[in-house]
C-alpha cells in the first residue's frame with residue numbers, strides 16, 4: 001500500500017546506496033525510517049524484491065526493533081515514562097494530561113502530524129521522576145499543570 005508520497009524512487013536511492021545487499025537491510029531500514037519517519041509497506045516490498053530477502057523476515061525486523069515503525073510518526077515524539085519510579089510519582093496523571101491536551105491516546109499521532117504520544121519504561125533518569133522526553137529533551141518532575149506550557153513551547 002502506498003502512503004501517498006513518492007516513496008518508490010526515494011526508496012530505490014536508499015537501496016542503491018547499500019548496493020541492494022541483503023546483509024545491509026537494517027541499514028536500509030534506518031535510512032528509510034529517517035527519510036519517511038516510518039517504514040512504508042511499499043518500501044518494505046521494494047527491499048524484498050531487490051535484495052531477495054524474504055518479506056516475512058523483513059517484516060519481523062521492522063516490528064522487532066523499537067527504532068522502526070510501520071506507522072508514520074509525528075515530527076516530535078513525546079514519550080511519557082511509566083516505569084516504576086515515574087509511575088509512583090504520578091506519570092499516569094501526566095500521560096492523561098497530554099492525552100487531553102493533544103486529543104489523542106497514547107500511541108497515536110496528532111492529525112497535524114506534529115506529535116506522537118507514547119509510553120516508555122524507564123529512560124534512566126529515575127531521580128527526576130516523573131520524566132517526559134520531548135524529542136531529545138529530557139524533562140524531569142513534570143506535573144499535569146506543566147503540560148500546556150510544554151506543548152506551547154514545542155508547537
Ligand code: FES
Pocket residue numbers: 081082083084085086087121122123124125126127129131
Ligand atoms: S522509571 Fe522513569 S526514568 Fe526510570
